[in-house]
Amino acid sequence: MHDLNVDINHITRVEGHGNIVIDVKGGKIRELRMDIIESPRFFEAMALGRTYKEVAQITSRICGICAVTHTTTSIKAIESVLGFEPSIQTIRLRKLLLNAEFIQSHILHVYFLTAPDFFRVGSVFGMVKDNKDDVLRGMRLKSLANDLCALVGGRHIHPITLKVGCFSKSPELKDIAAFKKRIVESRSDIDVTVKFFKDLKTPEFERETEYISLTSPDEYALYGGSIKSSDHNGETAPVDYLDRIKEFIVPHSTAKHAKSNRNSYMVGALARFNNNYEQLHPKAKAAAEEMGLKHPCYNPYMNNIAQVVETVHCFEDSINLIDDLISDGLSDEKVELLPEKGRGVGATEAPRGTLYHEHKMDDNGKITYANYVIPTAQNLANIENDLRSLIPQVLNKKKEEIILDIEMLVRAYDPCISCSSHLMKVKFVNE
């Protein structure tokens, strides 16, 4: 096939967002564009005038899947303004909560969005007939992570105990200890998950790109660290994030794109895997080997396998964090921070990649400037470049197979569409 015309309309309720347009004529790509996110500037506008204590409650609502990361990053930006470093206990609890979000998000992504493609069943509901045990395993693991989120964050969805300075309420030690037992008992589900994804054949495709993630000398960086690009030897402090990444507007989209050394870069599980492989838990490395994920990897479809690897890592890291919390004991902390005028940046790894929140506030603690750089904004140009490279390689396939390859690639990233209304449109049976 030398001609291809694909126009995928993604349904979002906010006008002007949501297309993948590909036009190939005579084997040449004439048009390829993707516009499936909103501009975060609307959320930034909502933050203005809010106090430093309440702004995280707004950002928590940007995304139901990554609410912990948005809240944490918002708080870290405020603490950056104030030059405040939380206690070890608070940092451990934040890391535990972040692990819970990574596990639930990755599990949902790989079981509910990615796996159905391998069985050609259209959606997770199509897997129920022949793969119900697999769906239920995904549900169990997702529930485990969400229950951990509720235990530490106070709620299953949109956490409420995360505050500037410390947690408003610490979990009970006995509950944390009991939860460790649950995580340990669920290792068997993780083992089967690794075997399940090992058997699924990921499309073969390679395109090396620039990989950007946080990095830390102490650990596999999720909660914090400095910014690392695979194109550079040095690292960049989060507060200088605009020295490393440049946001720009493209003509076809109101969404901000981002670039660094090249005209696109990748963030997310595969970028972290490539940048920080050595610091993965040994069990996570073993899972990578079992599933055929070799370091470094330049196949964006393998992002989902990297997510399974990170899920293993987060499982083991959570057990270690709980051991540390039990060993040192938990106390109810009280931290009262007074406002100060200044600028601060928070950077945290979200499941889909590095998330930056920049805040400026005045003497009264009112937010006067906000800039949020979400992972999907950073990945957007990279997805387009992946598609530009992929399409000429698959043009000899049938159109429906090409479309599936394209869709699978987009789903491998799972673009965040925070502006996507979850509104149901129903048609009643008796109408």
Add this chain to the structure above:
Amino acid sequence: MNKNSKVVIIGVGNLLLMDEGIGIHVINELEKHKLPQHVGIYDGGTGGFKLTDLMHGAKKVIFIDAVETDKAPGTITTFTSKNVHSIYPKKKYSLHDTDLMEVIKMAELLDNPPEIEIVGVQPKIINYGLTLSKELRDAMPDIINTVLSRIEEVCSVPGYGFLSKERS
């Protein structure tokens, strides 16, 4: 709130998208009312498939959500998944566009699924903003009464708890 509530009320939606957040506004309003102890109230936000974790152990779940029914803004429609034409599975490119009916379909796959009904409210404006449209603000008392009446009816059925005498 009882962790293992037999009757669970969940408001869902995005608070940052005006009328899309109607379910959360209703939950905030319901929290001012005294409800039977075995009735759990949750702000489900944009939890997507996470919402199934709020239903564990429940016999009855009532969702409150913005629903496009082509009716006048503020119109309340109470229904179950059996009342609507199946449009699932729908194609999706992101987990972020999971809607409530998919969550309900998923919950119904589990062992001992609860009875689930939806109190749907027709939105007027879905766009960036923290407030409800005037039409939905005006409809709020009716929505609250509808939900409270359903809670009372459900709780009067043997096995679902007690008739609420505690509600103020």
